[in-house]
Amino acid sequence: MNTTELPDIKLLQLFDLLYDVRSVTRVAEQLGQSQPTISIWLGRLREHLQDPLFIRTPGGMAPTPQADALIGACREILESLRRFSAWEIAFDPATAQRRFRICMTDASHVTLLPRLLAHMRAQAPGIRLEAARIDGNTERALESGEADLAIGYVPWLGGGIYQQQLYEQDWVCLSNRHHPRLRAKLSAKQYRAEGHVTIAAGTGAQLLDQALAREQVERRVVLELPGFLGLGAIIQTTDLIATLPRHIGETLARVNDLAVHTCPIPVDGFAVRQHWHARYHHEAGNRWLRGVVSQLFGAR
Known part of the structure; x- marks a missing residue:
């Protein structure tokens, strides 16, 4: 057997089919090739494995003992290649662990x-x-x-x-719905005057900081939090306001019955x-x- 190179996959497919159907004509039909091409491929496989593999008999192409010994390995290789080719569609969410x-x-x-x-x-x-x-x-x-x-x-x-x-995402401000000094619209003047809760976390926080610096707004910060945990309850029970992205702002407003205001300071969205x-x-x-x-x- 030639160990310096591996057989072409089409030769393994030929071996697999011919072992089952025992007919070069039918193999040619199933592989979409001409009979002379199949005969050439069979010759290459015989040379590679150094065995006739199939002998013509009145009942068709009969496998040799070497073919009988190799068919199992051939089919394992083909099945492994099929699994290899289909790996990316094998994820089934209903059964995946x-x-x-x-x-x-x-x-x-x-x-x-x-x-x-x-x-x-x-x-x-x-x-x-x-x-x-x-x-x-x-x-x-x-x-x-x-x-x-x-x-x-x-x-x-x-x-x-x-x-x-x-x-x-754009930016909104949250306040207590019954805030003593705020009505429907939050003005830039009120924004500067009111006490603020700031959030240190959040990947968009630098955009807010840049906007405040650009507009020369210095907030009166009363409380700084490391994250959004507890923010809704704090706004609900105080007269402080908070500036944050719309998605989290509207979510906290729904849960805590807060007022949502358009941010009066132009802040870049993201x-x-x-x-x-x-x-x-x-x-x-x-x-x-x-x-x-x-x-x-x-x-x-």
Whole structure:
């Protein structure tokens, strides 16, 4: 046997079919080739394996003992190649047992995660979700596969990262619905005069800071929080106001019965996107997860 090179896959397919049908004519028909071509391929396979493999008899092409010994290995190879070719469509959410880790801000824990979790529990009960922070380690985590997706405003991610826009964000202000000094519209003058709660977290916070500096607005900060946890209750029970992206703002307003005001300071908006590494662009589970996120949160 020639051990310096592997047989062409079409020769293995020929071997598999001829072993079953015992007819060069029928093999040619099933492979869509001419009989002379099949005869040439059979000659190559015989030379490679150094055996006649099939002998012409009145009952058809009868396999030799060497062919009998090799057919099992041939079919294992073909089946492995079929599995190899079909790997990317093998993900079945209904039966999959898998962990997906998604990097997101704590605002997304409030706005996106409940809906995503509900979808997963209904459509993919064996899936485990993990929420991780967006930070300086996010790009490395996506590349290594430690994280599957990053969802948010992450403009610093570098090369090798795919992205898909989900929705646009602008900025709003929240206040107690019964605020003693605010009516339907919040003016720039009132914005400067009122006490503020600021949020240190959030990937869009730098856009707000840049806008305040550009407009020369210095807020009277009464409370600084590391994240959005507790913000709704604080606004509901005080006369403080908060400036934050619309999605999390409107979500907190619904839950805590707060007033939503157009932000009187012009702040640059941003797009929330999902990000993934090129290494996992064609991986079936990652593709399914991205499709779910796009379906649930993509712009209509």
